[in-house]
Amino acid sequence: MSAETSAAAPGQFTRRRLQFRAWRGARPFWAGLFTMLGGFLILYFPYAHLQLGHLTMTMGTPGGSSSLIIGALLMVLGVTLWIQLHIRVFAGVAAILLALVSIPLSNIGGFIVGFLFSLIGGAMAVAWAPGAPPQPQPPVETAPGEGGDPQTAELPPQYPGAVESNDLSGTSPGNGANGRHSAG
Secondary structure, three states: OOOOOOOOOOOHHHHHHHHHHHHHHOOOHHHHHHHHHHHHHHHHHHHOEEEEOOEEEEOOOOOHHHHHHHHHHHHHHHHHHHHOHHHHHHHHHHHHHHHHHHHHHOHHHHHOHHHHHHHHHHHHHHHOOOOOOOOOOOOOOOOOOOOOOOOOOOOOOOOOOOOOOOOOOOOOOOOOOOOOOOOO
């Protein structure tokens, strides 16, 4: 690519990426992702089969049904955070409560990792607030001599000439003002 090559129009991938970025910025995306990941980890560990050579280990615990319910609810809350913005506080509080309940009921909350992801996702959902759209600013019109080139700017009429006084407008310690405004 050389300096003479013109910039090509954005392709399909770039356009979709920018659309996804705009969609992601208008909702608590990371809160939903963390909540879903925590729910998956809480759901996964009781049903996982680990293979060590020819030995298969299973985690058959009585907490399997509670892990299934808690993990599925956390994953639904994560999707809900993406779709329904107006119930983000409820979904965040529910995710925090389910994460706390997962500690005694489902393998120490997915071996602490699922608990932490769900807890952080719920806290992010509660803390997220939609941003205000930027307000268009009217263009500022300047009179001749204002703004722009400092050599052409005129001095304000209250400062004739270049003589400055050291008067601090009644802020001497003698009258008690000391440069601070009084409230009463």
